[in-house]
Amino acid sequence: MRPFRKLTARVAVIDRADVDTDQIIPKQFLKRIERTGYGQYLFFDWRLDENGDPRPGFELNNPAYEGAKILFAGRNFGCGSSREHAPWALQDYGFDVLIAPSFADIFRNNCIQTGIVPIVLPDGQVRSLMDEVDRAEGAEMTVDLESCTITAPSGATVEFDFDPFQRACLLEGLDDIARALGHEDAIAAFEAGHPSPIATTALP
Amino acid sequence: MTGMSKTLFDRIWDAHVVRDEPGEPALIYIDLHLIHEVSSPQAFEGLRLNERRVRRPDLSVATMDHNVPTDGGPVTDPLARRQLEALRANCEEFGVPLYATGSGREGIVHVIGPELGLTQPGMTIVCGDSHTSTHGAFGTLAFGIGTSEVEHVLATQCLPQAKPRSMRVLLRGTLQPGVTAKDVILGAIGRIGVSGGTGHVIEYAGDVLRDLSMEGRMTICNMSIEAGARAGMIAPDDVTFSYLEGRPAAPRGAAWERALDAWSELRSDPDAVFDREVEIDVGEISPQVTWGTNPGMVAPVDSVVPSPSDFADPERRESVERALAYMGLEPGTPISDINVDRVFIGSCTNARIEDLRVAAAIVAGRHVSDGVRAMVVPGSAAVRRQAEEEGINRIFEEAGFEWRQAGCSMCLGMNPDVVQPGERCASTSNRNFEGRQGRGARTHLVSPAMAAAAAIAGHFVDTRELAALE
Numbered sequence: 001m002r003p004f005r006k007l008t009a010r011v012a013v014i015d016r017a018d019v020d021t022d023q024i025i026p027k028q029f030l031k032r033i034e035r036t037g038y039g040q041y042l043f044f045d046w047r048l049d050e051n052g053d054p055r056p057g058f059e060l061n062n063p064a065y066e067g068a069k070i071l072f073a074g075r076n077f078g079c080g081s082s083r084e085h086a087p088w089a090l091q092d093y094g095f096d097v098l099i100a101p102s103f104a105d106i107f108r109n110n111c112i113q114t115g116i117v118p119i120v121l122p123d124g125q126v127r128s129l130m131d132e133v134d135r136a137e138g139a140e141m142t143v144d145l146e147s148c149t150i151t152a153p154s155g156a157t158v159e160f161d162f163d164p165f166q167r168a169c170l171l172e173g174l175d176d177i178a179r180a181l182g183h184e185d186a187i188a189a190f191e192a193g194h195p196s197p198i199a200t201t202a203l204p
Numbered sequence: 205m206t207g208m209s210k211t212l213f214d215r216i217w218d219a220h221v222v223r224d225e226p227g228e229p230a231l232i233y234i235d236l237h238l239i240h241e242v243s244s245p246q247a248f249e250g251l252r253l254n255e256r257r258v259r260r261p262d263l264s265v266a267t268m269d270h271n272v273p274t275d276g277g278p279v280t281d282p283l284a285r286r287q288l289e290a291l292r293a294n295c296e297e298f299g300v301p302l303y304a305t306g307s308g309r310e311g312i313v314h315v316i317g318p319e320l321g322l323t324q325p326g327m328t329i330v331c332g333d334s335h336t337s338t339h340g341a342f343g344t345l346a347f348g349i350g351t352s353e354v355e356h357v358l359a360t361q362c363l364p365q366a367k368p369r370s371m372r373v374l375l376r377g378t379l380q381p382g383v384t385a386k387d388v389i390l391g392a393i394g395r396i397g398v399s400g401g402t403g404h405v406i407e408y409a410g411d412v413l414r415d416l417s418m419e420g421r422m423t424i425c426n427m428s429i430e431a432g433a434r435a436g437m438i439a440p441d442d443v444t445f446s447y448l449e450g451r452p453a454a455p456r457g458a459a460w461e462r463a464l465d466a467w468s469e470l471r472s473d474p475d476a477v478f479d480r481e482v483e484i485d486v487g488e489i490s491p492q493v494t495w496g497t498n499p500g501m502v503a504p505v506d507s508v509v510p511s512p513s514d515f516a517d518p519e520r521r522e523s524v525e526r527a528l529a530y531m532g533l534e535p536g537t538p539i540s541d542i543n544v545d546r547v548f549i550g551s552c553t554n555a556r557i558e559d560l561r562v563a564a565a566i567v568a569g570r571h572v573s574d575g576v577r578a579m580v581v582p583g584s585a586a587v588r589r590q591a592e593e594e595g596i597n598r599i600f601e602e603a604g605f606e607w608r609q610a611g612c613s614m615c616l617g618m619n620p621d622v623v624q625p626g627e628r629c630a631s632t633s634n635r636n637f638e639g640r641q642g643r644g645a646r647t648h649l650v651s652p653a654m655a656a657a658a659a660i661a662g663h664f665v666d667t668r669e670l671a672a673l674e
Contacts, residue, residue: 017519022637027618031283033245076399082334084350113352180360190222201265202301203452
């Protein structure tokens with residue numbers, strides 16, 4: 001996972017509530033066994049019509065959002081299926097930061113694992129920043145994870161909360177498996193003190 | 205939490221903390237790791253790249269479910285075949301037991317865990333699949349994870365987790381005849397909302413649960429994720445214990461007696477405090493039908509399709525407008541006037557033996573309506589065998605249903621079972637998202653009884669008034 005510290009980039013807005021991961025990446029693209037290359041399938045059915053042409057009404061086809069790396073979304077973004085292909089597709093498409101009033105739990109975890117920064121702001125703040133982005137077409141925003149601040153196109157600064165541990169992981173791009181393996185003694189001690197409920201999954 | 209009193213969730217959580225340091229998420233131990241072909245290949249690849257092994261292959265188990273065709277034929281889709289072959293190769297390389305297609309033990313991962321007796325009260329269970337919440341019906345802490353976390357569990361048998369908040373959904377009252385567990389959970393999601401449970405582990409409580417079979421309880425816990433919850437659970441009781449007794453992985457003899465003693469302790473203290481409480485009178489719940497594009501967009505069968513103007517919140521109004529346009533529905537249409545093209549009885553929500561028995565009882569001696577294509581997809585090879593022993597397959601086939609092999613099938617259309625664009629499907633699955641069952645497919649989530657009745661009538665029918673089918 002590559003570290004994330006600070007980013008200044010264009011912003012896109014998908015102002016819809018309860019966007020599920022089936023929309024972010026439809027099921028037909030989950031059969032691949034690779035971890036990369038999913039960006040071309042992002043929001044496939046919403047972004048492209050039956051002939052593979054861009055649907056003009058879909059937000060990400062708005063030329064003002066081209067090259068955006070920051071995505072504003074409605075509440076409960078990423079609900080539904082646990083497919084990590086959703087953040088893989090968002091990242092591969094170019095998004096490094098997501099900002100919404102709330103995220104679904106599994107999706108949010110998957111973002112952290114992927115190195116995408118999911119930022120939660122109050123509803124009103126999300127709304128006014130979305131409006132500002134759409135007034136200042138093609139404007140850029142700065143997201144600073146070290147100081148936990150967003151600098152709006154107007155120059156105004158907005159602070160956000162972020163779990164300090166997850167923030168440290170994103171800032172350093174840490175491998176949490178290596179960290180857990182560093183606690184081998186604790187894991188082995190737990191196993192010694194807690195016999196497994198099932199003898200084995202290899203049934204006769 | 206006050207004093208020493210604990211919720212069921214607290215009990216299971218506390219018993220699995222390997223390490224808990226301030227400023228870090230707790231490291232919790234995982235008792236059972238379920239694996240399927242879709243969310244695991246990149247995790248195994250990660251192990252290889254880092255030269256890591258699977259720490260506890262003996263606590264891991266894999267099956268093939270999402271991609272497998274249910275017509276009994278070979279896997280013709282080359283991508284699906286490659287993914288299934290990757291699972292086989294990975295399980296072999298890392299020593300993980302695999303119940304592959306044709307082994308007789310295959311099936312939907314959330315159906316085979318319980319039926320093999322691998323799912324046992326008090327355990328922590330994860331799977332790279334959001335419907336892992338199903339296993340909470342046995343009084344386990346069971347939740348879905350992403351592929352990176354799958355890799356973490358493979359490598360360490362542990363998972364770093366911030367402890368979710370607790371929520372009790374108290375189900376008061378008794379069910380009307382013809383109303384089932386599926387209606388209860390759909391009705392509950394309609395009230396709680398699709399993000400009402402976010403950040404929480406739900407414990408379902410109430411006398412009505414004592415009268416539900418394990419199948420019914422699994423249906424309820426299965427859809428906890430559709431309310432946004434991390435997990436759902438129900439305290440185990442004699443129904444749980446008798447379901448488990450004698451299953452292949454269940455303890456035997458003295459170990460069984462010890463297990464019963466331990467399992468009997470698994471409940472919330474009477475004075476345990478939950479972060480959130482919701483009460484629902486289940487006596488008020490009618491058979492439910494979803495009309496929109498998420499499981500919270502649901503209505504009683506004896507009502508009408510709502511209008512966007514019924515909703516005060518502008519964001520909600522816009523979602524409803526978009527949903528009705530996708531679903532091709534007019535506000536004010538009676539739910540029972542909605543005709544269906546397809547009927548799907550299957551999925552990890554409703555493809556267990558009891559679900560098939562209930563549906564078969566309704567279709568017996570009747571025939572699928574002209575123009576409707578209906579299929580029954582058992583949740584596992586074992587469910588299929590059991591149903592055939594009971595003659596249930598004959599009832600379905602004589603009524604004009606297709607009787608298929610086990611798999612996830614039309615729940616998510618990752619295999620040849622898909623709903624065509626614009627077709628309307630009464631489905632016993634768990635998600636009515638846009639395109640879930642196929643591009644342009646229109647899904648209405650219902651109970652197995654409601655799906656069976658819709659297949660016969662060609663439109664939705666109130667299962668409290670089945671005489672209408674005559």
